[in-house]
Amino acid sequence: MKRKVKKIAVSAAVLMCTVLLASCGFGGKSSSKNYSTTGSGNGTYQGVIKNGRYRTSKARGVNVSQNDNQYNLKSFESGLTQISKRVFSTKSYIFQEGQYLSSGTIENWLGRKTKSNPDGLNPARGKKSNPNPIYVQQIEEQDYMQESGNSMKLRGITIGIGLNSEYNYQTKTGGPTLTKKISDSELRRQGEAAAEKVLQRVRKKSGVGNVPIVIALYKQAPDDSLVGGTFFAYSKNNGDTISNWRKLDYKNVVLPKASAATTNSSDQTDDDSFSNFKSQIQSFFPNLSGVTAQAQYENGTLSGMHITVTTQFYSQTEITSFTQYITRAAKKYLPNGIPIDIKIQSDSEIQAVVYRNAGSDNFQSHIFDSY
Amino acid sequence: MKRKVKKIAVSAAVLMCTVLLASCGFGGKSSSKNYSTTGSGNGTYQGVIKNGRYRTSKARGVNVSQNDNQYNLKSFESGLTQISKRVFSTKSYIFQEGQYLSSGTIENWLGRKTKSNPDGLNPARGKKSNPNPIYVQQIEEQDYMQESGNSMKLRGITIGIGLNSEYNYQTKTGGPTLTKKISDSELRRQGEAAAEKVLQRVRKKSGVGNVPIVIALYKQAPDDSLVGGTFFAYSKNNGDTISNWRKLDYKNVVLPKASAATTNSSDQTDDDSFSNFKSQIQSFFPNLSGVTAQAQYENGTLSGMHITVTTQFYSQTEITSFTQYITRAAKKYLPNGIPIDIKIQSDSEIQAVVYRNAGSDNFQSHIFDSY
Numbered sequence: 001m002k003r004k005v006k007k008i009a010v011s012a013a014v015l016m017c018t019v020l021l022a023s024c025g026f027g028g029k030s031s032s033k034n035y036s037t038t039g040s041g042n043g044t045y046q047g048v049i050k051n052g053r054y055r056t057s058k059a060r061g062v063n064v065s066q067n068d069n070q071y072n073l074k075s076f077e078s079g080l081t082q083i084s085k086r087v088f089s090t091k092s093y094i095f096q097e098g099q100y101l102s103s104g105t106i107e108n109w110l111g112r113k114t115k116s117n118p119d120g121l122n123p124a125r126g127k128k129s130n131p132n133p134i135y136v137q138q139i140e141e142q143d144y145m146q147e148s149g150n151s152m153k154l155r156g157i158t159i160g161i162g163l164n165s166e167y168n169y170q171t172k173t174g175g176p177t178l179t180k181k182i183s184d185s186e187l188r189r190q191g192e193a194a195a196e197k198v199l200q201r202v203r204k205k206s207g208v209g210n211v212p213i214v215i216a217l218y219k220q221a222p223d224d225s226l227v228g229g230t231f232f233a234y235s236k237n238n239g240d241t242i243s244n245w246r247k248l249d250y251k252n253v254v255l256p257k258a259s260a261a262t263t264n265s266s267d268q269t270d271d272d273s274f275s276n277f278k279s280q281i282q283s284f285f286p287n288l289s290g291v292t293a294q295a296q297y298e299n300g301t302l303s304g305m306h307i308t309v310t311t312q313f314y315s316q317t318e319i320t321s322f323t324q325y326i327t328r329a330a331k332k333y334l335p336n337g338i339p340i341d342i343k344i345q346s347d348s349e350i351q352a353v354v355y356r357n358a359g360s361d362n363f364q365s366h367i368f369d370s371y
Numbered sequence: 372m373k374r375k376v377k378k379i380a381v382s383a384a385v386l387m388c389t390v391l392l393a394s395c396g397f398g399g400k401s402s403s404k405n406y407s408t409t410g411s412g413n414g415t416y417q418g419v420i421k422n423g424r425y426r427t428s429k430a431r432g433v434n435v436s437q438n439d440n441q442y443n444l445k446s447f448e449s450g451l452t453q454i455s456k457r458v459f460s461t462k463s464y465i466f467q468e469g470q471y472l473s474s475g476t477i478e479n480w481l482g483r484k485t486k487s488n489p490d491g492l493n494p495a496r497g498k499k500s501n502p503n504p505i506y507v508q509q510i511e512e513q514d515y516m517q518e519s520g521n522s523m524k525l526r527g528i529t530i531g532i533g534l535n536s537e538y539n540y541q542t543k544t545g546g547p548t549l550t551k552k553i554s555d556s557e558l559r560r561q562g563e564a565a566a567e568k569v570l571q572r573v574r575k576k577s578g579v580g581n582v583p584i585v586i587a588l589y590k591q592a593p594d595d596s597l598v599g600g601t602f603f604a605y606s607k608n609n610g611d612t613i614s615n616w617r618k619l620d621y622k623n624v625v626l627p628k629a630s631a632a633t634t635n636s637s638d639q640t641d642d643d644s645f646s647n648f649k650s651q652i653q654s655f656f657p658n659l660s661g662v663t664a665q666a667q668y669e670n671g672t673l674s675g676m677h678i679t680v681t682t683q684f685y686s687q688t689e690i691t692s693f694t695q696y697i698t699r700a701a702k703k704y705l706p707n708g709i710p711i712d713i714k715i716q717s718d719s720e721i722q723a724v725v726y727r728n729a730g731s732d733n734f735q736s737h738i739f740d741s742y
Binding site for chain 2: 038039044045046047049052053056057060061063064071073075078081095097140227228252283285286294295296304306314315316318320322324325327341350353364366368369370371
């Protein structure tokens with residue numbers, strides 16, 4: 001029921017947007033196509049602007065309703081962009097939000113296969129006492145474009161498919177929530193099967209032609225996880241069957257770890273350096289109510305961290321001093337050579353941010369102030 | 372009543388901190404003084420660290436309880452630091468949170484003058500039907516230090532005094548809240564009188580000696596203001612009477628203005644450029660629910676802006692594209708040569724920040740992401 005209610009709310013929001021867009025568009029240019037881009041930073045895609053407006057996804061908002069754990073939403077989208085970068089260089093391609101799969105299409109695909117929904121990628125419910133899992137939880141399309149004279153031409157598509165590692169269900173309304181674990185091998189099998197169908201269907205869409213279609217498979221984290229899931233395979237396909245799968249080795253962890261959770265010595269070193277950082281800043285400053293991090297590993301090596309420091313500061317001067325100090329402590333205690341950001345916040349608002357971009361040696365900081 | 376309850380709550384919090392500090396300090400170094408500093412950025416003070424810990428204010432938390440409008444708290448503290456920089460160079464002096472005025476002392480000074488509180492800087496309440504205003508609303512001490520051998524020596528003090536421009540009161544419990552406006556001349560007169568007393572009292576504190584004591588007067592914004600108040604005068608004093616007052620000309624405004632609120636043509640130009648920026652980004656992107664700014668003027672010239680964009684984004688890719696676009700729009704539409712920051716946030720959390728520091732031509736940006 002919860003999911004249904006959320007879907008309706010989002011549909012209403014999307015509908016409102018559509019109406020707003022239509023009314024805002026009134027009086028705008030309609031003569032010739034007028035494309036431009038958002039401009040890009042280092043290593044990020046430019047985005048498509050059409051007639052002065054950002055081109056939003058045809059399936060805008062669907063995935064918001066598909067994720068009870070918002071970490072799965074963010075890491076799915078960001079991770080998909082990272083995979084696209086392996087195939088479509090940020091220098092040669094321009095990013096466009098998905099224009100070929102509509103909200104209705106994706107909602108049908110994410111449903112169960114029934115008489116009224118023959119396109120459902122998930123199995124029929126089956127026995128009420130022992131229902132079949134929902135395997136395919138979210139789908140996202142990204143388009144990659146190149147300029148061609150006065151217009152933008154589609155040159156590639158990336159599709160992400162998010163697959164549940166757990167299935168939560170009730171056998172009767174108001175009854176206890178039961179959980180089925182889905183094994184990695186079953187998850188992969190279901191993902192590969194769904195990918196074959198998705199590839200065939202996307203290839204047939206008008207306008208897609210023979211551009212490369214990248215399909216990437218993502219393992220959703222459980223609903224109670226404090227970090228999102230990870231992509232584990234992708235394929236680049238020029239035809240309408242999957243050519244071959246390339247494995248991806250990502251792992252997300254939350255730091256500090258529970259003591260028994262550490263599995264190998266490289267993780268242990270990273271956990272130790274984070275613990276040193278944490279105890280250093282906690283002894284420096286009273287009232288730090290939390291210092292936690294999300295860390296990502298790629299091929300067994302730490303590839304980035306998002307740190308959150310929750311504070312109770314009493315003054316702007318305390319925030320300033322703390323930000324100075326944490327910048328020094330980060331440089332001293334945290335691993336070198338990877339992107340890191342540190343969000344310094346109270347219960348209600350952000351107070352400062354300290355960050356180091358990929359490829360940089362130095363941390364930058366910004367303190368939020370007020371007149 | 373409200374104020375009293377808040378005071379007690381904060382006192383309890385401060386007491387808890389003290390207890391925590393004491394217990395944390397247990398087992399720490401006690402042999403020799405061990406000072407260091409937080410390290411500084413460009414144009415900011417280093418802060419004092421003693422025995423590995425940040426040296427918090429002796430009156431920590433008092434001003435939090437003194438301000439119903441938190442904008443007054445932040446702008447008072449940040450503004451006081453700006454005034455200190457006029458007298459104590461960030462290159463030669465090290466900042467220390469106030470160590471000479473305790474919570475108890477400041478709370479007494481902020482009270483009304485009564486038999487049991489002879490040090491109260493505010494007048495006795497007088498007639499219940501027509502009470503005397505509370506003029507002095509907040510006081511903050513900042514210490515400026517220099518290294519001297521193994522220790523830090525006090526070299527200067529800055530004291531800010533926040534004065535109400537409005538006094539809100541009830542003639543009976545549960546009755547309507549009435550407001551007395553306090554004129555600028557009365558506010559200044561009350562501030563100067565309070566400053567004379569504060570200077571004498573601080574000068575007598577043990578350890579202060581003959582260091583320069585800067586006193587700065589601040590006009591509090593009304594409780595419903597969306598921007599804090601401003602400092603309007605300061606004096607640097609080597610003795611125990613105020614030498615002379617130097618005027619300060621700051622003004623804070625909220626943009627976009629109500630149409631009738633514009634008073635002169637330079638403001639109008641700034642308001643126009645902000646409006647252009649706002650309409651540009653609003654037409655670019657659907658679902659921007661708010662684009663507002665705090666702007667500060669110094670001597671009639673725009674000296675900085677804090678912009679907040681409240682959004683409803685559906686995906687991380689939308690946030691990325693919007694941040695790229697707003698960085699370009701800021702450079703194109705917003706005034707040059709002043710520090711500006713733009714906070715991009717949903718109802719519940721920050722999504723990205725775009726900022727240009729003082730003295731820089733370029734905007735930097737950081738997008739908050741998640742694994």
